[in-house]
Amino acid sequence: AQSVTQLDSQVPVFEEAPVELRCNYSSSVSVYLFWYVQYPNQGLQLLLKYLSGSTLVESINGFEAEFNKSQTSFHLRKPSVHISDTAEYFCAVSDITGGGNKLTFGTGTQLKVEL
Amino acid sequence: EAQVTQNPRYLITVTGKKLTVTCSQNMNHEYMSWYRQDPGLGLRQIYYSMNVEVTDKGDVPEGYKVSRKEKRNFPLILESPSPNQTSLYFCASSSLVGSAEQFFGPGTRLTVL
Numbered sequence: 760a761q762s763v764t765q766l767d768s769q770v771p772v773f774e775e776a777p778v779e780l781r782c783n784y785s786s787s788v789s790v791y792l793f794w795y796v797q798y799p800n801q802g803l804q805l806l807l808k809y810l811s812g813s814t815l816v817e818s819i820n821g822f823e824a825e826f827n828k829s830q831t832s833f834h835l836r837k838p839s840v841h842i843s844d845t846a847e848y849f850c851a852v853s854d855i856t857g858g859g860n861k862l863t864f865g866t867g868t869q870l871k872v873e874l
Numbered sequence: 875e876a877q878v879t880q881n882p883r884y885l886i887t888v889t890g891k892k893l894t895v896t897c898s899q900n901m902n903h904e905y906m907s908w909y910r911q912d913p914g915l916g917l918r919q920i921y922y923s924m925n926v927e928v929t930d931k932g933d934v935p936e937g938y939k940v941s942r943k944e945k946r947n948f949p950l951i952l953e954s955p956s957p958n959q960t961s962l963y964f965c966a967s968s969s970l971v972g973s974a975e976q977f978f979g980p981g982t983r984l985t986v987l
Contacts, residue, residue: 768914791973802878802964802978803917810973849916860905860924860968861932862976866916 761786761852765865773873774842780835780868782824782850790852792833793862794824797847806848809833820844845872876901878979880965886985887955895950895982897965903977904970906948907932908940910961911981917964923948924970955986 762785772778784790791810795803807818814826824835833850850865878899887893899906907922909932919932923942937959939951948967952959965979 763916765916795978800981802980803966803976804978805975808973808975860907860970860974860976861919861922862917864909864916864918866914 761790761854761863763850763852763863763865765850765868767868768866769869769871771871771873772840775839777838778836778840778844778870780848780850780870782833782835782865784831784833784850784852786831786852786854789855791855792824792826793851793853794818794822794833794835795849795851795864797849797867799846803849806835840870840872842872842874844870846870876977878965878967878977880963880979880982882982883980884983886987888987889956890954892951892953893955893984894952895963895965895984897948897950897979898946899948899965899967899977900946901967901969901977902945903967904945905974905976906942906965906967907976908938908948908950909964909966910934911964912961920950920963952984955984957986960984960986 764783793808794806796806809826817823851862908920909917911917921940923929963982966976968974968976
C-alpha cells in the first residue's frame, strides 16, 4: 500500500515570489508520481508526472518537480508565481507493479497567490 | 473534445432516497473510477472498473454501487444515501497503460439531509 503526505494544507505567497509545495510518499514498491491541479469549481487536471529517467520534470506553465528517491519526496516548485496559479494542488502516486492506474492522493495544498 | 461528463453537477436529497450519478467518457478508455473528495482527506477511491462488466472496490466502497454495462458509462449508485455521504464526487477515466493521465469530470456536489 502507498501513502502520500502533503504537510502544508495552505500556502500563501505574493505574486512573482517563488513557491515550493512539499510532497512525501511511502511505498514498498516502485511508484509513478503525479501532481494534479484543481482550479475553483473544476475537476482535477494533470500538471506533471514522473515515470522514469530524469528526476526533474517540468510542466508547460513553469512548474517543476524533482523526484528524490532517498528522501521519498516529489516537491513541486515554481520560481515566480502568478495570480492565475491560485488553486489546490494534489500529489499522487500509483503502483507500477499493480498496473499503475489506481491513484493514491495526498490531502492537497491550497496555493493562494496574493498581489 | 475529449472529456468526462457527470450529471447532475449539484444534488440535494434526503436520507434513504435512492440516487444515481452518471459518468460518461468519449475517449474509449478502458479504466474508469469514482472518487470522493472531502476537506482534509483529499480524494479517496470508491470503485473502479478496468473494462466492461469488470468492477472492483476501492478504498471506501461502503454504501455505493457501480455498474459498467457499456465502455463509455460508469454510473455511481447510492441505494440508501446517508448524511455521511455528503461530499464532492469525481469520475475519472484513463487508458490501461499504467502511466497514463487520468481525466477527471467536473464533479458532482451531493448533499444528503
